[in-house]
Every structure is written in structure tokens, then in C-alpha cells.
Amino acid sequence: MTILKTIIVDDEPLALKLLAAKLNKLPNIEIVAQCSNGREAIAAVIELTPDLLFLDIQMPGLSGLDVVKQLQNDTMPLVVFATAYEQYALEAFDAYAVDYVLKPIDDERIQRAVARAQERLSIRPGDRIENKTEVIGAIAQIEQKQEKTITWMANDSSHQDTQHTDIKNRKIVIKDRDEIHLLKQKDIQWIDAAGDYVCVHALGETHVKRCTLKEMLIELDETLFKRVHRSTIVNLDFIDKVIPHTKGEFFLMIGEHDKIKVSRNYKEVVKTFLAN
Template structure:
């Protein structure tokens, strides 16, 4: 029997209790944490190394999509959204194979989601989970002008287009960046912005004295590193603020070692 370590997240106590009750009927599920907001969900994902998260999308503060955007792909479990979506969101999720359960939740939908999760956990990597969700988010932003050719003279700023708005991010404000398929999540000033580009392309725009690649899918701003925590097999974690724990792979560990030896 497959045991799936599961986190459940909902800001409504009754909904959280109902979800727990229905999941507990499935012998494959082991609930390792219950969360009532996005911050708790991020902490739980980092602490419990769960396989699966049932995540409410509509929560005050950090919503379900914010949670996904702020988690590093290697630290993110498979996500099943549980919510009452608008039709445009359902269409986007269906198109990009993002798992969801419409409220009110029934046992049949729960069991079907678990069966699909078992299949996907055997076949896919975490980065693929996140990539699908980011593709769905992009589909929801129907007015996003990806094809516009806008020129700026701000050489040290990163241009983010989101719906009808264009944001210019100062590079020193960017804490870390993570690739997910055809997108890069740019984490700056406590927010996560999605830019359609590759990590390699974006790295060419970044100040090499500030930004270093620490993983095949992750770049960090060295000025945001608060702690370095050893891990297994030559890997270690970088602590960036309260809620960001970034894995450094063995292939890039010398980047951080050299930085520390230089007296950072």
C-alpha cells in the first residue's frame, strides 16, 4: 500500500475538518499537517517534505497561487486545489492538467484525486507540477501582453508584464529567482512576480556580483542569505528571511563556499 504524506490547507475551520474527515477514509493518506493560511502552508511544506497538498485557493493574505509561487520546486508537493473556481480558472486548469476539486467536496472526488496523485507522483518531478500551475496562471491572465516589444533604458531593472500592468523591479530588491518550465518566478519585496523567460536568459540580465546560480533551477541574491545549513550528500540549504529555504545542489556548492571564504 502506498502511503502519501499529505498537508491540508483551508482558512475555514469547518471546511478543514470536512476535508480531513474525507481524506482519513482513504488508507493511502497520512495527514501530517493542517494549515489555516498561506504562511502556515509554506512552513509545513518546508518542514514536512510531504508528497501531496490539498490547498484552498481563496484565502486572505497569501492565497493558494501565492503559496505555489513562493515555494522552490524541489520543496513543493503535488498540489490539488480545493475551491469554488470561476469558469475561466477551471478551463485554464483543465488545459494544463492542474488537479482541482470543486466545492462542495464529496468522497468520490477526493478518492479520484488521490488515485491521480499516486499516478503522477510515480511519473513526474516536482518541477513539472509547478510548471503546469504557472501555465494555468498565465492562461488566466488573458490580457497579459507577452508579445509587446517595450523598450526601457533602465538597464539594471527587470521588466515584469502582468495583465495590463508593467512592473520595473530594482535588482537589489530581488531575493531569489526560480525556473518553472517556460517561466521564472521572481521573488522581490515580499511578492512573487511571474516572467515568461528562461533562467539562462534572465541570468544574462542580472548583476553577476549580486546573483549566483545555486541549483539548476534557482538563482539567489547573495545579500539576502542569512544562514547556511548543512544537508545530506554535500548539499545544504540557504535561509533567506523567514519563509524561504533554498536548496543548494552539489554541482553549485562551491559557489557558496567561495562566497563564504571571501569574508561575506
């Protein structure tokens, strides 16, 4: 029997205690961390690389959905959402095979979610990219239900002619949640892929855009943005610290909270950056 390293996250202390008590009854669960907010959850996932994450959706600050958006593919565990969410969200989770438990939490549903997690890990061990792809697909479907408004995150709201706009000044258009954003490239910190979607991190927010990483690279200034992983692009201007890791890998600190893994295949990008 495989023991699942598990992190649980809930901003309500009693709910966290109850979930821990229920999970501790299961012989194949090892709780390695308990977190009370989204920032703690992201840090714990990066440090401990759990197999499974029980994640409350409705939390102040970073919601459970925000936590998923900010996790890099390489660190993404299987996720079970704890929620009292609207029915259309549950339908999206079901459509993308994303597990959830409804509050108040039910023992039988927890056991089912854990059993499914163990089965999926045995079928595709180590395939963390697929974990994020499924959840981001569900999140995108949930957010499409929102009423659309428009926010221009630019100096003006004029239509940009991509044929004649210098690539450095070309804004990135994102239909995200209930808004349409025009992001300046200099404001984008890093981008992570999840199947047919990318998560674009800019100005303290994370936006989901429907496109591949390859398509995203075509839109970006190649002197500013570099691929550091098969699923991750970073803006070199936002690298604050480079931390050596094992086997020729690195971690990049982007701002105060984001820690990005650089794979061995892209280590020359970091070496060139440091040389300059």
C-alpha cells in the same frame, strides 16, 4: 499500494476538518500536517516534503496561488486546489492537468484527484520540477485574463535602453497579472524556474515572468546573482543564514520566511560566499 504523505491547507477550520475527515477514509492517504494559512503551508512543505498538497485558493494573506509561486521546485508536491473559482480558472487548470475539487467538497472528486496523484507519482517519481511547471502555466493563463494597468516600480518611468544601460542598473521588466513592473535588480531576492516561466521574488511579492532561467541570467548582474540549484538563482545580498544539510547540501534563509535549498552541484557558491 503507495501511501501519499499529504498536507491540507484551508483558513476555515470547519472546511479543514471536513477535508481531513474525507481524506482519512482513503487507505492510501496519510495526513502529515493541517495548515490554516499560506505561511504555515510553505513551512510544512519544506519540512515534511509531502507527496500531495490539498490547497485552498482563497485565503487571506498568501493565497493558494501565492503559496505555489513561493515554493522552490525541489520541494513542490503535486497540488490539488480546493476552490469555488471562476470558470476561466477551472479551464486553465484543466488545460495544464492541474487537479481541483470544487467547494462544497465532493467525495467522488477527492477520490479521483487522489487516484490521479498516485498514478502520476508512479509514472514520474521525484519529478517535482514538472509539478511546478504545470501549476505556474495555469496561473499565468488565469492572470492573463486580468485587465492590464501599469505600475512603475522604479524611480522614473522612462524607457530603458538595454544597449547602453549598465547591467547593474538595468531594470527587469515583468508583465505580471494586471500590471507591468520594472524591478530594480537590488530589490530581487531570489528567482525560481518553472518551465517557460520564472517566479521572481521581490519587495515582498512574487511575479511570474515568461522566460527561461538561462534567459533570466543574461539580464542579471552576475556579481550579485548566483545559481544555487538547477532551477534557482539567489541574490547574495539577501542571504541571512546558511544552514548545512545532508550530503553536502545547504539551505539558505532569505529574509524571515524563504528557505532555499542549495544542491551539491552548486555548493562552491555557498563556500565562496562564506569565505568572503
